[in-house]
Amino acid sequence: MVLFELQNVSKHFGGLQVVKDLSLAVEKNEIVSLIGPNGAGKTTVLNLITGLYKPDAGKILFDGRPLSGMDVHQITRLGIARTFQNLRLFLNMSIIENVMSAAYSRTSANWFQIIARTGGFWKEEQRIRQLAEQKLAFFGERLVGYRYDQPAYSLSYANRRRLEIARAMMTEPKLLLLDEPAAGMNPKETQEITHLIGRLRDELDLTIILIEHDMGVVGGISDRVIALDHGEKIAEGNFDAVATDPLVIEAYLGRNENMVRK
Ligand SMILES: Nc1ncnc2c1ncn2[C@@H]1O[C@H](COP(=O)(O)OP(=O)(O)O)[C@@H](O)[C@H]1O
Ligand SMILES: [Mg+2]
Known part of the structure; x- marks a missing residue:
């Protein structure tokens, strides 16, 4: 079953065409990796999916439903979540508060009204704290x-x-978008995060779109790989086929970049 689809999506900034007529489909429970050199348009694709940017043309469908006209919060509520390449943490807040605050954006429109009406502030906060502890437990001992x-x-x-x-x-979420989750990690951490991404899919029934430069991660967990260059799809298929595709190798060489393997 197709959970998520881009149909002929384009986006430009000024004179720069950043995404060109891009179509792709992701099946439920699939892990699909988006690769390509810096500036290929990968993060822009996530920004389009999550409603941060509006496409100039084309359609984005989630669960068969077009996302056009929806804002970031509506799209989050439908079941799409993401991480940011440049982390968006509140560095001066505690770990538990960082996680708890992510829940509030989900319900932000009605949240204060609901708790004011029911007087359920404390109860609601306890519920959200428990949920946050449950999410952190997924990472083993290190964040608890x-x-x-x-x-x-x-x-x-x-x-x-x-x-x-x-x-x-x-x-x-039902669909999780990860923007370079292994960036800056050492080889051991990279292996761990690869395993964790697999567990997210298997244990939480998630569908995952992964942007990653580390080919160890991409090769380790992707069901399918899509390569972009200059906003266009240049290859799609299993990891071995895409990683050895001459167009893909040329795209990286052209930008003087390596396909990293830690
Ligand atoms: N908000 C924006 N305004 C202008 N240009 C942008 C904006 N966002 C991205 N770009 C440009 O679009 C291109 C693709 O960027 P990006 O999607 O971040 O690439 P990637 O994630 O593949 O490295 C780059 O040339 C970048 O400078
Ligand atoms: Mg990026």
């Missing part, structure tokens, strides 16, 4: 217990990336 009340700035870079994923999980 005494860590809850530590400021996010005290975390290692790898743990900040994990916290960013925990925040995305707070909205209980």
Whole structure:
């Protein structure tokens, strides 16, 4: 079953065509990786999906429903969540508060009205705290217990990336978009995050679109890989076929970039 689809989507900024007539479909429970050199348009695709940018042309469908005209919060409520390449954590807030605050955006429109009416503020906060603890537990020992009340700035870079994923999980998405989750991680952390992304799909029944430069991660977990260059799809298929496709190799060489393998 197709969960998510882009149909002939285009986007330009000024004179720069950043996404060109891009079509792709993602099946429920699939892990699809988007690769391509810096500037290929990968993050822009996530920004279009999540409603941060509006496409100039084309359609975006989720669960058979067009997302056109919906804002970021509406799209989040439908079940699409993301992480950011440049993390969006509140570094001076505690770990648990960072995760809890991600829930409030989901219900923001009615949240204060509901709690004011029912006087259920404390209860609601307890519920959200429990949910946040449950999301953090997914990452094993490292973000739980005494860590809850530590400021996010005290975390290692790898743990900040994990916290960013925990925040995305707070909205209980069906489709999770991960923008370079292994960036800045060492080889061991990279292996762990690869395993974790697989668990997100298997244990939480998620569908995942992954942007990643590390070909160890991409090769390790992708059901399918789509390569972009200059906003266009230049290859699609299984990892081995795409990673050895001459157009893909040329796209990376043309930008003097390596397909990283840690
Ligand atoms: N808001 C924006 N305004 C102008 N140009 C942008 C904007 N967002 C992205 N771009 C440009 O679009 C191109 C693709 O960027 P991006 O999607 O971030 O690439 P990638 O994630 O593949 O590295 C780049 O040339 C970038 O400078
Ligand atoms: Mg990017």
